[in-house]
Amino acid sequence: MEVVFCKVFVLKDLRQITVIGLGLLGGSVSLAVERCFSGVKAVGYSHRAATRRKARRLGVASEVVDDMKSAVRGADIVILATPIFTFEQVFAAITDALHAGCIVTDVGSTKVLPHRWASRTFRRAVRYVGSHPIAGSEQRGVEYARDDLFDGALCIVTHTKQSDGGAVALLKGFWSQVGCRVELMSPAGHDRVFGDVSHVPHVTAAALVNASKSEELKFCGKGFMDSSRIASGPANIWTDVLLANADNVCRGIDRVVAELGKLKGALDAGDAKVVEKLLERARRKRNSLISYKMNKRELIP
Amino acid sequence: MEVVFCKVFVLKDLRQITVIGLGLLGGSVSLAVERCFSGVKAVGYSHRAATRRKARRLGVASEVVDDMKSAVRGADIVILATPIFTFEQVFAAITDALHAGCIVTDVGSTKVLPHRWASRTFRRAVRYVGSHPIAGSEQRGVEYARDDLFDGALCIVTHTKQSDGGAVALLKGFWSQVGCRVELMSPAGHDRVFGDVSHVPHVTAAALVNASKSEELKFCGKGFMDSSRIASGPANIWTDVLLANADNVCRGIDRVVAELGKLKGALDAGDAKVVEKLLERARRKRNSLISYKMNKRELIP
Numbered sequence: 001m002e003v004v005f006c007k008v009f010v011l012k013d014l015r016q017i018t019v020i021g022l023g024l025l026g027g028s029v030s031l032a033v034e035r036c037f038s039g040v041k042a043v044g045y046s047h048r049a050a051t052r053r054k055a056r057r058l059g060v061a062s063e064v065v066d067d068m069k070s071a072v073r074g075a076d077i078v079i080l081a082t083p084i085f086t087f088e089q090v091f092a093a094i095t096d097a098l099h100a101g102c103i104v105t106d107v108g109s110t111k112v113l114p115h116r117w118a119s120r121t122f123r124r125a126v127r128y129v130g131s132h133p134i135a136g137s138e139q140r141g142v143e144y145a146r147d148d149l150f151d152g153a154l155c156i157v158t159h160t161k162q163s164d165g166g167a168v169a170l171l172k173g174f175w176s177q178v179g180c181r182v183e184l185m186s187p188a189g190h191d192r193v194f195g196d197v198s199h200v201p202h203v204t205a206a207a208l209v210n211a212s213k214s215e216e217l218k219f220c221g222k223g224f225m226d227s228s229r230i231a232s233g234p235a236n237i238w239t240d241v242l243l244a245n246a247d248n249v250c251r252g253i254d255r256v257v258a259e260l261g262k263l264k265g266a267l268d269a270g271d272a273k274v275v276e277k278l279l280e281r282a283r284r285k286r287n288s289l290i291s292y293k294m295n296k297r298e299l300i301p
Numbered sequence: 302m303e304v305v306f307c308k309v310f311v312l313k314d315l316r317q318i319t320v321i322g323l324g325l326l327g328g329s330v331s332l333a334v335e336r337c338f339s340g341v342k343a344v345g346y347s348h349r350a351a352t353r354r355k356a357r358r359l360g361v362a363s364e365v366v367d368d369m370k371s372a373v374r375g376a377d378i379v380i381l382a383t384p385i386f387t388f389e390q391v392f393a394a395i396t397d398a399l400h401a402g403c404i405v406t407d408v409g410s411t412k413v414l415p416h417r418w419a420s421r422t423f424r425r426a427v428r429y430v431g432s433h434p435i436a437g438s439e440q441r442g443v444e445y446a447r448d449d450l451f452d453g454a455l456c457i458v459t460h461t462k463q464s465d466g467g468a469v470a471l472l473k474g475f476w477s478q479v480g481c482r483v484e485l486m487s488p489a490g491h492d493r494v495f496g497d498v499s500h501v502p503h504v505t506a507a508a509l510v511n512a513s514k515s516e517e518l519k520f521c522g523k524g525f526m527d528s529s530r531i532a533s534g535p536a537n538i539w540t541d542v543l544l545a546n547a548d549n550v551c552r553g554i555d556r557v558v559a560e561l562g563k564l565k566g567a568l569d570a571g572d573a574k575v576v577e578k579l580l581e582r583a584r585r586k587r588n589s590l591i592s593y594k595m596n597k598r599e600l601i602p
Contacts, residue, residue, distance in 0.1 A: 135522070153522075183520070194520070196512075197518060197521035197522070198521070198524060198525065201529075202524065204509050204528065205528055206560075206579060206584075207560035207561045207563075208502055208560075210563075211497075211501070211553065211557045211559070211560045212501075213497065214586060214589070214590075216498055217586070217593075219455065219495070220590070221455070221498075224498050224502050225591075227502045227529075227530070227531060228502075229527045229528070230524040231580075231587050232584055232587045234584075235577050235581035235584050238580050239573055240573075242568055243571060246568040246571065249568055253564065254565075256505075256508050256509055257558050257561055258512070259508035259509075259511045260504065260557065262508075263504050263508060263543075268547070268551055275543055279507050279534075279536035279539050279540060280536035281511055282506070282510040282532040283507075283534070283536050285511070287533060288515070289519070289521070289526075296519075
């Protein structure tokens with residue numbers, strides 16, 4: 001029988017947090033740890049020498065190392081902030097170096113696959129829980145990392161029946177301490193919701209840009225710029241996200257196409273009543289959303 | 302033969318500008334006239350008593366009147382800032398009160414129909430030219446009017462072979478003086494371009510909101526909020542805009558649907574290469590657009 005030891009259950013017992021991947025998100029997690037947890041060592045790993053140099057120069061972690069196994073050794077929490085489709089490999093590469101009781105999480109935008117890979121790879125003493133802090137921007141790179149990126153952000157923590165309750169509670173506390181409002185979800189529930197509110201909007205923004213002619217775009221106003229902002233996000237990262245949640249995204253695309261069809265039908269028919277009804281429905285729905293976000297202080301009035 | 306008199310050809314001869322409709326745009330035009338043209342009287346008209354009261358309280362015009370004919374009497378330039386489908390009626394209502402040589406323009410978002418209505422309604426001595434300042438927001442009402450709304454904005458001035466060259470030149474000067482960068486277009490060219498860069502994005506934003514479930518939307522991040530911002534615009538105004546440009550908008554919807562179909566096909570097939578190619582195309586296209594806008598100082602870095 002495996003002996004479980006070093007299991008950290010309360011935040012004050014944390015000694016080391018290791019972040020794998022030092023981009024905008026990973027760098028910001030590390031900076032937030034440095035700011036919000038006194039006495040906790042933030043160790044950062046990147047496979048790129050240039051990123052490690054920048055990370056050291058910017059002081060995003062107490063220690064920046066070039067070996068993944070050494071990075072996770074001694075960590076109470078390991079946080080993956082690399083592209084989703086690297087997770088399975090990273091899990092396999094670090095599993096033997098993790099101490100029993102270690103909590104592994106990630107900041108990936110989909111959660112079904114990470115849970116599946118973790119349950120296949122880790123021995124029972126390693127406690128995997130998914131995380132998805134809803135923060136970031138269309139920018140990338142450690143140079144955009146900020147210690148306040150998570151202030152007021154929502155963070156979804158995902159767990160299954162197999163998840164360790166203590167690890168879930170500890171991660172809730174961890175994300176709260178760096179400034180997040182935390183909500184729990186199942187991995188499947190998470191992927192359905194974020195397919196709709198994040199991945200489908202990304203696809204729609206990209207489709208909108210690709211459908212426009214470059215010579216016309218120079219005449220666009222703020223509306224187009226805002227509508228298309230997320231299409232400036234890194235293509236490789238988003239390819240992973242969309243493929244890791246393809247079923248939900250495809251269903252969402254169908255729904256958007258159906259709504260576009262309704263508007264087109266009404267325009268074709270010159271039916272002002274139906275056009276206005278559809279636009280008014282969207283306006284009200286979005287205005288309710290703004291009120292909700294204002295109440296939650298996620299939006300500044 | 303009609304005698305044309307009082308024809309103003311240079312900005313310094315302007316004495317009175319009348320704005321019909323005192324919403325966000327009309328109010329801002331009037332405030333900008335007050336700020337940028339010394340010695341020019343800005344007269345404002347609204348058919349609503351409440352709006353007139355607010356406009357007077359906020360001091361958006363030198364004079365706020367409740368009779369449209371009196372409002373335009375003596376005006377060198379009349380600017381319509383009411384919903385597009387009111388233009389034909391407004392043209393008919395004011396035509397007899399306009400002095401010969403008066404310039405009539407509007408700030409509507411489509412230009413083919415206003416030109417058609419103007420050429421049907423006005424006698425030759427009234428000089429109609431279309432305008433479309435690309436400014437505004439999803440907000441509405443005179444309380445959001447600002448005298449700097451047009452600072453750095455693009456303004457399209459539309460003209461045909463029938464247009465009076467002097468009037469086109471004067472309006473170019475007028476919009477420049479309130480802070481706009483002016484470009485000339487034909488009405489049909491304008492409606493094709495703005496169908497693509499403004500009206501189709503509006504439809505897409507509304508479709509995106511309507512395709513989402515309210516209970517899921519509360520989990521959305523800044524990406525969804527930005528992508529959907531324009532869907533908060535006034536439904537009645539946008540219904541008019543979309544119907545006044547229905548052919549172009551419907552063709553644009555078809556193109557967006559085709560692009561969504563490409564992305565869905567690649568996701569269905571699990572084809573990472575094609576997904577990434579499509580996302581990368583959108584990213585680059587938008588990034589070139591940002592560079593262009595930065596150079597033109599329409600975006601602040």
